[in-house]
Amino acid sequence: MAIDLSMKILIVDDFSTMRRIIKNILKQIGFANIDEAENGEIALSKIIDGDYDFVISDWNMPEMSGIELLKKVRTSETVKDLPFLMVTAESKKENVIEAVKAGVNNYIVKPFTAEVLQEKISKIFPD
Amino acid sequence: MDDSMQEIVDDFIQEALELLESLNENFIELEKQPDNKDILNTIFRAAHTIKGSAGFLGFQNIIELAHSAENILNKLRQGEMVLTAEMTDYLLKTMDTLKAMIITISETGTEGNPPIDNTKLIKKLNEMSEGSDIETPSPKEESSLSEGEGGGIDPACSEGQHARLADGSDSGKKKTKNLGDILLEDNLISKEELEQIYREKEEEERGRKGSEEKPKAESVDIELPPVTKAEATVEECRNKPSPVSKPLPVVPQKLAPVHMSEIKETTVRVGIERLDNVMNLVGELVLARNRLFNISSKLESKYADDDLSSVLAQVVANLSLVTTDLQLAVMKTRMQPVKKVFSKFPRMVRDLSRELDKDIDLQIFGEETELDKSVIEEIGDPLVHLIRNSVDHGIEDKEGRIKNGKPERGTIKLVAEHEGNYIIISVTDDGGGIDANIIKRKAVEKGVIDEKTAISLSDKDALNLIFTPGFSTKDEATEISGRGVGMDVVKTNIQKLNGIIEIESKPGRGSDIILKLPLTVAIIQTLIVGVEGQVFAIPLNSIVETLRIKESTIQTIDKHEVINLRESVLSLLRLGNEFEIYENADKGFSSYTDKEIYVVVVALAEKKVGIAVDNLYGQEEVVIKSLGDYELGYKGISGATITGDGKVVLIIDVASMIEAVKIK
Numbered sequence: 001m002a003i004d005l006s007m008k009i010l011i012v013d014d015f016s017t018m019r020r021i022i023k024n025i026l027k028q029i030g031f032a033n034i035d036e037a038e039n040g041e042i043a044l045s046k047i048i049d050g051d052y053d054f055v056i057s058d059w060n061m062p063e064m065s066g067i068e069l070l071k072k073v074r075t076s077e078t079v080k081d082l083p084f085l086m087v088t089a090e091s092k093k094e095n096v097i098e099a100v101k102a103g104v105n106n107y108i109v110k111p112f113t114a115e116v117l118q119e120k121i122s123k124i125f126p127d
Numbered sequence: 128m129d130d131s132m133q134e135i136v137d138d139f140i141q142e143a144l145e146l147l148e149s150l151n152e153n154f155i156e157l158e159k160q161p162d163n164k165d166i167l168n169t170i171f172r173a174a175h176t177i178k179g180s181a182g183f184l185g186f187q188n189i190i191e192l193a194h195s196a197e198n199i200l201n202k203l204r205q206g207e208m209v210l211t212a213e214m215t216d217y218l219l220k221t222m223d224t225l226k227a228m229i230i231t232i233s234e235t236g237t238e239g240n241p242p243i244d245n246t247k248l249i250k251k252l253n254e255m256s257e258g259s260d261i262e263t264p265s266p267k268e269e270s271s272l273s274e275g276e277g278g279g280i281d282p283a284c285s286e287g288q289h290a291r292l293a294d295g296s297d298s299g300k301k302k303t304k305n306l307g308d309i310l311l312e313d314n315l316i317s318k319e320e321l322e323q324i325y326r327e328k329e330e331e332e333r334g335r336k337g338s339e340e341k342p343k344a345e346s347v348d349i350e351l352p353p354v355t356k357a358e359a360t361v362e363e364c365r366n367k368p369s370p371v372s373k374p375l376p377v378v379p380q381k382l383a384p385v386h387m388s389e390i391k392e393t394t395v396r397v398g399i400e401r402l403d404n405v406m407n408l409v410g411e412l413v414l415a416r417n418r419l420f421n422i423s424s425k426l427e428s429k430y431a432d433d434d435l436s437s438v439l440a441q442v443v444a445n446l447s448l449v450t451t452d453l454q455l456a457v458m459k460t461r462m463q464p465v466k467k468v469f470s471k472f473p474r475m476v477r478d479l480s481r482e483l484d485k486d487i488d489l490q491i492f493g494e495e496t497e498l499d500k501s502v503i504e505e506i507g508d509p510l511v512h513l514i515r516n517s518v519d520h521g522i523e524d525k526e527g528r529i530k531n532g533k534p535e536r537g538t539i540k541l542v543a544e545h546e547g548n549y550i551i552i553s554v555t556d557d558g559g560g561i562d563a564n565i566i567k568r569k570a571v572e573k574g575v576i577d578e579k580t581a582i583s584l585s586d587k588d589a590l591n592l593i594f595t596p597g598f599s600t601k602d603e604a605t606e607i608s609g610r611g612v613g614m615d616v617v618k619t620n621i622q623k624l625n626g627i628i629e630i631e632s633k634p635g636r637g638s639d640i641i642l643k644l645p646l647t648v649a650i651i652q653t654l655i656v657g658v659e660g661q662v663f664a665i666p667l668n669s670i671v672e673t674l675r676i677k678e679s680t681i682q683t684i685d686k687h688e689v690i691n692l693r694e695s696v697l698s699l700l701r702l703g704n705e706f707e708i709y710e711n712a713d714k715g716f717s718s719y720t721d722k723e724i725y726v727v728v729v730a731l732a733e734k735k736v737g738i739a740v741d742n743l744y745g746q747e748e749v750v751i752k753s754l755g756d757y758e759l760g761y762k763g764i765s766g767a768t769i770t771g772d773g774k775v776v777l778i779i780d781v782a783s784m785i786e787a788v789k790i791k
Contacts, residue, residue, distance in 0.1 A: 018180050
């Protein structure tokens with residue numbers, strides 16, 4: 001399954017180490033156009049201005065959680081269809097249900113490898 | 128490990144340590160309000176984040192420990208358990224252990240073996256977290272969605288699903304799948320379940336839109352109405368709106384206001400060695416500027432008529448201004464709030480007072496005050512000493528306080544504030560204070576001073592005896608109900624920073640220890656002095672005044688040279704003798720002439736000494752260069768610098784000068 005490697009991706013996580021790790025993995029896959037945001041507010045303003053193709057966000061963040069960020073994105077006129085991958089620590093059923101309701105495109109459980117991330121992304125973007 | 132991995136590990140080490148450091152405060156706050164969900168959430172998130180990143184980096188010990196802590200914290204924040212002091216103890220211990228593990232990684236590059244009591248700690252954490260609800264099995268095992276699990280897929284709906292996708296429901300944009308589709312596709316959820324979820328979602332939204340008072344339905348019961356008719360299912364499946372394309376009802380929270388688009392990341396992390404390098408270069412620049420300034424002013428007086436020399440002077444003046452600004456700007460980049468040091472004290476006081484069964488309130492003021500990084504690094508240990516002393520020896524035990532008519536809870540105040548080019552940090556307690564008479568008696572017993580001195584010693588000077596090396600060891604300090612634990616070390620450390628330490632105390636009322644620290648240590652203002660053609664620099668911040676006296680006014684008491692300064696006696700120290708510059712070593716004693724000499728009066732705390740020199744050349748800003756490995760065999764020099772005229776000049780260490788006089 002071929003993924004469009006030229007996609008402009010935004011990584012959202014409050015922990016800079018995590019952003020670097022995810023960025024590193026994305027680079028391994030072959031993505032090059034990668035941006036970061038350290039919290040939901042910055043992410044939202046970047047998303048609105050930034051013409052991103054894809055967002056990878058942590059679920060558990062202070063102030064604005066990944067789900068809250070997603071809900072705001074989904075209610076916006078211009079970016080409501082932005083594909084959104086949620087990074088989470090556990091795959092509890094109730095969490096997955098919440099993610100489905102919020103309109104998450106896919107989720108991925110930490111820690112993950114480049115292969116798993118690639119698979120999760122390609123599920124969102126079928127040929 | 129390749130470079131990018133190593134960078135990530137370094138990043139993790141720093142970020143995780145900062146995170147753990149910041150938690151201490153949260154724990155202290157949490158003890159005051161044990162059911163504050165925000166604080167619990169913050170602490171939970173920290174454990175969670177550390178576990179998450181450690182997972183990627185393969186640090187197994189950290190993952191295990193953080194996981195156990197996360198479990199308890201999760202129950203606490205969900206309100207399933209109530210925080211006890213014991214739990215706090217163990218959670219704090221967990222944070223310390225995590226810190227130690229991370230430090231091990233930073234030192235050795237690998238995780239190595241877990242700390243010895245790690246298993247015990249994990250076991251204890253698990254016991255505590257399970258103690259509350261033994262019957263409830265871990266929800267993770269119970270209901271997690273893993274590949275291959277979940278309800279069977281309905282072929283009919285699956286078809287419908289594909290049909291819908293083929294339609295390309297997302298207008299214009301590249302078609303994407305959402306989580307519902309994917310779960311269904313992977314057999315992780317049954318069609319019925321998914322429909323149920325979407326139904327609930329719509330209901331929730333309708334409910335929210337309809338009446339605000341209606342409580343949100345948070346949980347979903349998957350086993351609710353199973354759809355039986357296949358046709359109905361297909362129908363529903365077809366008609367089911369795609370959650371991605373469907374316009375959501377208006378949610379109360381409005382979209383980001385305009386100004387939000389202006390929020391950008393405003394900070395950049397810079398390695399400290401780069402800053403040190405810049406600081407060093409600026410130092411060199413300051414030295415070059417000083418030289419240039421010197422040369423330019425000589426040229427200007429030599430070729431006063433030449434236009435070029437006045438133009439040069441202007442350029443140099445401009446350069447000088449810019450250099451000063453640059454120096455200030457660089458200094459500011461090295462400034463850090465004292466909070467960095469202060470933040471560990473609430474935890475320390477908490478632990479110590481629990482250990483000693485005292486009730487102590489640590490109040491911190493001015494933690495946003497900024498200091499040079501190198502100063503911040505050096506004041507940690509002295510402050511630990513001072514606060515420990517206050518907790519251990521200053522504040523009385525509960526009974527003692529009540530007996531003395533004080534509130535049961537003792538108070539220690541830690542305050543930082545600006546005062547000109549200095550930062551004042553004070554540690555004040557309302558404890559038992561220090562009795563000057565007991566200090567005097569002890570000092571006599573220890574042979575630090577003799578009986579005669581003890582009688583003539585003022586209370587203030589007596590208190591300063593606690594800074595004398597060898598004055599007391601821990602046992603005696605406890606005995607005299609006062610301080611003395613390594614106070615000489617504290618004083619030395621502060622003096623190394625060109626700082627001053629003072630103590631005030633009233634028996635029964637408490638003590639106040641004041642540290643006066645310069646904002647930076649790298650660049651200082653000095654007075655350039657000369658002795659027999661040799662040039663020295665004396666730090667301006669310890670100079671009280673300069674005098675011009677006739678040598679004949681010097682008196683000798685007990686073979687010590689002194690002068691009478693406004694009716695008080697000032698010990699004199701001849702720099703020439705001290706450094707053996709005078710060819711005739713007795714010069715100072717034998718030839719009292721009418722020759723005029725200069726006396727630079729320097730002071731540290733309450734001690735004043737006059738340094739006799741031949742010339743005063745003026746004030747100059749110098750950049751301290753360490754003397755490196757040179758062993759001078761004499762402590763009177765703290766470093767060297769290069770002055771405007773290109774000479775290497777030694778910088779006088781005022782503290783050891785004053786010591787030298789005392790010894791004599």
